[in-house]
Amino acid sequence: MSIMEQYGMRSNRGWSLTCLLAFSCLWGCSGGTESGPSTTSGGTEEKLTICLLPKIKGIAYFSSCAEGAREAADELGNVELIYDGPTDGDPKKQAEMIEQWTVEGVDVICVAPNAPDVVAGAMRDAQDAGIKVLTWDAEGVEGTRSFFVNQATSQAIGEGMVQAMVKDLGGPDVEGDVVIISSDATSANQNAWIDVMKPALEKTKLNLVTIKYPGENASNALADAQDVIKKYPNLKGIFGISSVSFPGAAEAVEQMGKSGEILVTGLSTPNEMKRFVRNGTVKSVVLWNTIDLGYLTVLAAESLAQGKLKPGDTAIQAGRLGEKPIAGDNILLGDILVFTADNIDQYDF
Amino acid sequence: MSSLTDIAIRVLRQREVGLLLLIIVVTAIVSTVDPGFLAVGNLKDILVRSAPTAIVACGVMLVVVTGEIDISVGSLMALLAALMGLLISRHEWQLSMWVGIPAVLLCGTLIGLLTGTLVTLGKVPSIIVTLGLLTALRGATTLLMRGENIDGLPEGLQSLAKSGIGGLPLSVWTAMGVLMFTGVIITHTALGRRLFALGSSAYAAKMTGLSETRLKLFAFAYTGFLTALATVVDVPRLPKIESGIGNGFELLVVTCVVVGGVAISGGRGRLVGVMLAVVLLTMVRPVLTFLDVGEAGEKWTKAIQGLFILLAVITDTVVSRRPTGSARGPVPVKPSSHLESEGAPA
Numbered sequence: 001m002s003i004m005e006q007y008g009m010r011s012n013r014g015w016s017l018t019c020l021l022a023f024s025c026l027w028g029c030s031g032g033t034e035s036g037p038s039t040t041s042g043g044t045e046e047k048l049t050i051c052l053l054p055k056i057k058g059i060a061y062f063s064s065c066a067e068g069a070r071e072a073a074d075e076l077g078n079v080e081l082i083y084d085g086p087t088d089g090d091p092k093k094q095a096e097m098i099e100q101w102t103v104e105g106v107d108v109i110c111v112a113p114n115a116p117d118v119v120a121g122a123m124r125d126a127q128d129a130g131i132k133v134l135t136w137d138a139e140g141v142e143g144t145r146s147f148f149v150n151q152a153t154s155q156a157i158g159e160g161m162v163q164a165m166v167k168d169l170g171g172p173d174v175e176g177d178v179v180i181i182s183s184d185a186t187s188a189n190q191n192a193w194i195d196v197m198k199p200a201l202e203k204t205k206l207n208l209v210t211i212k213y214p215g216e217n218a219s220n221a222l223a224d225a226q227d228v229i230k231k232y233p234n235l236k237g238i239f240g241i242s243s244v245s246f247p248g249a250a251e252a253v254e255q256m257g258k259s260g261e262i263l264v265t266g267l268s269t270p271n272e273m274k275r276f277v278r279n280g281t282v283k284s285v286v287l288w289n290t291i292d293l294g295y296l297t298v299l300a301a302e303s304l305a306q307g308k309l310k311p312g313d314t315a316i317q318a319g320r321l322g323e324k325p326i327a328g329d330n331i332l333l334g335d336i337l338v339f340t341a342d343n344i345d346q347y348d349f
Numbered sequence: 350m351s352s353l354t355d356i357a358i359r360v361l362r363q364r365e366v367g368l369l370l371l372i373i374v375v376t377a378i379v380s381t382v383d384p385g386f387l388a389v390g391n392l393k394d395i396l397v398r399s400a401p402t403a404i405v406a407c408g409v410m411l412v413v414v415t416g417e418i419d420i421s422v423g424s425l426m427a428l429l430a431a432l433m434g435l436l437i438s439r440h441e442w443q444l445s446m447w448v449g450i451p452a453v454l455l456c457g458t459l460i461g462l463l464t465g466t467l468v469t470l471g472k473v474p475s476i477i478v479t480l481g482l483l484t485a486l487r488g489a490t491t492l493l494m495r496g497e498n499i500d501g502l503p504e505g506l507q508s509l510a511k512s513g514i515g516g517l518p519l520s521v522w523t524a525m526g527v528l529m530f531t532g533v534i535i536t537h538t539a540l541g542r543r544l545f546a547l548g549s550s551a552y553a554a555k556m557t558g559l560s561e562t563r564l565k566l567f568a569f570a571y572t573g574f575l576t577a578l579a580t581v582v583d584v585p586r587l588p589k590i591e592s593g594i595g596n597g598f599e600l601l602v603v604t605c606v607v608v609g610g611v612a613i614s615g616g617r618g619r620l621v622g623v624m625l626a627v628v629l630l631t632m633v634r635p636v637l638t639f640l641d642v643g644e645a646g647e648k649w650t651k652a653i654q655g656l657f658i659l660l661a662v663i664t665d666t667v668v669s670r671r672p673t674g675s676a677r678g679p680v681p682v683k684p685s686s687h688l689e690s691e692g693a694p695a
Contacts, residue, residue: 058491058592060498087491087592185648210643213650217596218587220634223398227638230391231383244593251588255511272498272589 047080049106050301052294053097055114055138056216057085060269061243061290062112064349065137068294075319076302082106089184089216091115098122102129108301111145112137115186120144132304136297138189146304146311149297150330152288154189157267158196160336164265164284165237166204175205176236179228181221181249183242185213190241197239206236214245221248229256240266246285250276270339270347277344285339291349292321293333300331364610367664368625375632379639386639393517397586399631400520401426401579402598403624406605407531408461408572410623413606415568416548416615417468417475422576423598424486425460429453429580431490434499434590437506446503454577460486461573465566483599491592500589510585520582527575532620544568548615604654605630608661630654 052069054062066083073081082101086093091114099122101109109126113119113135123144127133136149166172180197182190194211201208209232214220221244229235229252238253240246246266250273253262259281267286276282299318303309309316316331318324325332339347360366379386405422412419435441436449444452460482467478509519535541547554547564555561584590609626611618633653637646 056593058494060591063497087487088596089593210638210641212638213648215596216593218589218591218594219398219583222587223394223634224638226394227391227635230385230388230394231638231641244591247588275500 047078048108048302048305049080049082050108050298050305051082051084051097051101051106051110052136052297053094053109053111054083054085055094055112056087056089057083058087059243060272060349062137064269064290065294065297067349068291068296069298070294071291072295072298072302072319076298079298079302081298085112086114089114091118095119095122098126102126102131105129106131107305108132108134110134110136110149110297110301111140113140113188114138114184116141116144116188132301134297134301134304137293138187139192146329147300147309147326148330149293149300149333151290151293151333152336153332154192154196156336157286157288158193159200160286160338161193161239161241161265161267162197162200162204164286164338165239165263166206168263168265168283169206169236172204174236176207177209177232177234178206178237178239179209179232179235180211180239180241181224181228181245182211182213183245184215187242193241209235212245214248216242216244218244218248221245222252225249225252226256229253229258229262235262237263237265240264240268242266243268243272247272247276250281254279254281269349270344271349273339274344277339277341283340285344286336287339288333288336295319296321296324296331296333364622364661364664365619365625368609368622368629372625372629372632375629375636379636383639383641386635391635391639395628395631395635396521397518399627400518400524401583402602402605402631403524403627404520404527404575404579404582405572405598405602406609406623406627407527407620408568408575409602410606410609410611410618410620411531411534411544411568412475412565412572413603413611413613414544414548414615414618415565416551417565417568418603418613419464419475419479419569419572420599420603421464421479421482421486422572422602423595423600424483424490425457425573425576426580426584426595426598427490427592428460428486428493429457429577430584430590430594431493431499431592432456433580433584434502435493437503438499438590439501439503441499441501446506450581453581454574457577457580458570458574461570461576462566464573465569468569469562469565479599487592494590494592498589498591502585502590506581507585510582518582518586520579520586523578523582527578528620528624535620540564540567545616548612549617601630601654604658608657610661626657630657 052066054065056062069081069083073079084097094114095118098109098111098119102125109131111119111123111133116139120141123133123140133145134147134149135145137151139148165178166174178201180194182194198208210228212224212228214224225238225248238249240249246264246268250264253259253264259279264282265284265286269287269290270285273282273285277285296318300309300316303316311329314326315323316326385391409419409422433449433453436444436452437446464478464482467473468475511518513519514522543559544564547559547561551561584594605626606623607613608630609618609623611623633650637650640646
C-alpha cells in the first residue's frame with residue numbers, strides 16, 4: 001500500500017514537472033520554437049539563418065530595430081531571420097541563446113551584449129563552430145566578433161547629449177548641477193557614453209554631482225530621480241541615458257512640479273518621449289535611427305555570410321542607406337539625430 | 350549567566366527590536382549628514398515606495414509560514430500590469446475600470462491558485478514551480494505586450510496612484526488596509542493559527558485533521574490576489590507599462606520576509622518584523638543618495654541588500670544557539686506539542 005502510494009506520488013510528481021518545464025520553455029523562450037533554422041520553407045535554394053539577439057526583448061527600442069531587420073530580410077529574400085532575446089535583460093540568458101543557436105548551426109549571430117564578459121565565452125564557441133558573429137548596438141569583448149555595427153560613435157552620442165543639455169539650459173554660461181541616471185553599472189554602452197560625457201561636462205560650467213544605476217527597473221529609475229531632485233537643490237538637469245531611466249526621470253520631474261525648472265535629456269525612441277516633449281519637461285531627445293540600425297545589421301550579416309564583406313574593407317553597400325563607411329572593424333551607421341518639439345511628430349517608432 | 354545578558358539576549362531575539370534599532374541608527378547617521386532626509390516629502394516617498402512591497406510581503410509571508418516559498422511575484426506583477434494596460438488603456442481595449450480592475454484581481458488570484466495547485470496536488474516543490482513561473486510569466490508578458498509599451502491608463506486611476514486621497518497615494522491606503530486585514534487573519538482567526546501550525550509541523554497538523562492542501566492553496570491564492578492589488582494601485586504611478594516592470598521584485602519581497610524574521614522552514618514569524626524589513630530595505634537607495642556616496646556608492650545597493658539577508662540568517666543562528674529559554678530553536682519534527690505554543694505571534 002505504502003509502496004503503491006509512493007509510486008503514485010512519484011509518477012504524479014514527474015508528470016507535473018514535465019508539464020511545468022514544457023510550459024516554461026514554451027512561454028519563457030518565446031519565439032525560439034517557432035522558427036528553427038532547418039526550416040527552409042519551400043524554396044529549393046538554401047536560406048541563410050541570421051539570428052538577431054537584442055539586450056532585452058520586448059522594449060520599444062529593440063522592437064524598432066527588429067522592424068528594420070525584418071525589412072532587410074524581406075528585401076534580401078534569402079534570409080531566415082530569428083529575432084529573440086531575454087525579456088529581463090539577463091546576460092546569462094543571452095549566453096544560453098547563443099549556445100543554443102551554435103548547436104543548431106545557424107549562419108550568423110548578431111549580438112547586442114548586455115554584459116560583454118558574460119557572453120564572450122559563448123560568442124567564441126560560436127566562432128569556433130564556424131558561425132559568423134557580429135555585434136550590434138553594443139560592443140563585445142575583443143576577439144569575440146568579426147565586425148561591430150556601430151549605431152553612432154560613443155563620442156558623437158556623449159557629446160550630443162551634453163551639447164543638447166547646454167543648449168536647452170540657455171547656453172554655455174549657465175551654471176548648475178547635473179546628474180546622470182544610467183542603467184546597470186555593467187552596461188557597456190552607457191559606460192562608454194559616460195566616459196565621453198565626463199570630460200565634455202568639464203568644459204562647461206555644469207557640475208556632474210553623481211551617477212545613479214537603477215538597472216532596467218522603472219520603479220528604481222523613478223525613485224532615484226526623485227531622490228537626486230531632493231538631494232541637490234541646485235540641480236538644473238538630469239541625463240536619463242537608458243530607455244527606462246529617461247522616462248523615469250521625466251516622470252519624477254513632472255510629478256514634483258519641476259517641469260521647465262529641471263530639464264531632462266537623454267536617449268530614447270521618439271514615441272516614448274513625445275508626451276514629455278509636448279509638456280516641456282524634455283526639450284531634446286537624442287538618438288540614432290534605430291530602424292536603420294536593425295536594417296544595416298542584417299545587411300552586414302548577409303554580406304559577411306556570402307563573403308561579400310571581408311576584414312579590411314572600408315565601405316559596405318547598404319541597400320536604401322547607400323554606402324556606409326567602415327572604420328577598422330566598425331561599420332558606422334552615422335551621426336545622431338536630435339528630436340525636438342519641432343520635428344518629433346514626424347517620427348513614429 | 351547574569352540576568353542582564355539574559356534579558357539582552359531575550360530582547361535581541363525579537364527581530365523587530367533589532368530592525369527598529371537599525372532603522373533608527375541609519376536614519377540618525379543620514380540625517381546628520383543631510384537633514385533633508387527627514388523632510389516630510391522624503392519620508393512620504395519612502396512610504397509610497399514601501400507600499401507595493403508591503404502589500405505583497407503580507408501574502409508571501411503566509412506562504413513562507415506554511416513552509417513553502419513564492420519567487421514569482423515580480424513576473425506576475427509584470428503580467429498583470431500588461432493585462433491591466435491592455436484592458437483599460439485608452440489606446441487598447443478601453444474597457445471600464447470597473448470591469449478591468451476586477452478582472453486583473455481575479456486573474457492574479459487564479460494564477461496564485463494554479464501555483465498552489467501545482468505545489469499541493471502536483472507535489473512539485475514550490476521553489477521549482479515558482480522558479481518556472483518566474484520565467485514563464487515574464488515570457489507571457491512579452492507576448493501579451495507585443496513589444497510595445499502601454500500608456501494611457503485612465504486619468505482618474507493615475508492621479509489616485511500619484512497624488513491620491515488625503516495627501517497619500519492609493520497604494521499607501523491599500524497597504525494599511527491589507528496590513529490590518531492580514532494581522533487580523535494571523536492573530537484572531539483559526540485560519541491564521543492553522544497556517545502557523547502547518548508550518549511548525551506538517552505531520553502534527555495533519556494528525557489533528559487540518560487540510561494541508563486547502564491551507565496552502567489559500568496562502569498562494571492570497572499572494573496572487575495581493576500581487577494584483579499592488580499592481581493596480583502602484584503601477585499607474587510609473588510613466589508607462591513596460592515588460593521590465595517588477596524586475597527583481599520577487600527577490601526584494603522574499604528578502605523582506607526573511608530579514609523580517611520569518612523562519613524559512615515555516616511556522617514562525619511576525620508581520621511587524623516583515624514590515625520593518627520592508628521599510629529598511631526600501632531605505633537603502635535613498636540613503637545612498639543622501640549620503641552622497643557618489644557614483645561608486647550606487648553600485649553597492651545590491652551588495653547591501655545581500656548583506657542584510659546574511660546578517661538576518663547569522664543573528665538567527667547565533668542567537669538561537671545561546672542556551673536561554675526555548676524560544677527560537679529549530680522546530681523539532683516530532684508529532685507533539687507546538688500547535689498552539691510556537692504558532693500565534695502578536
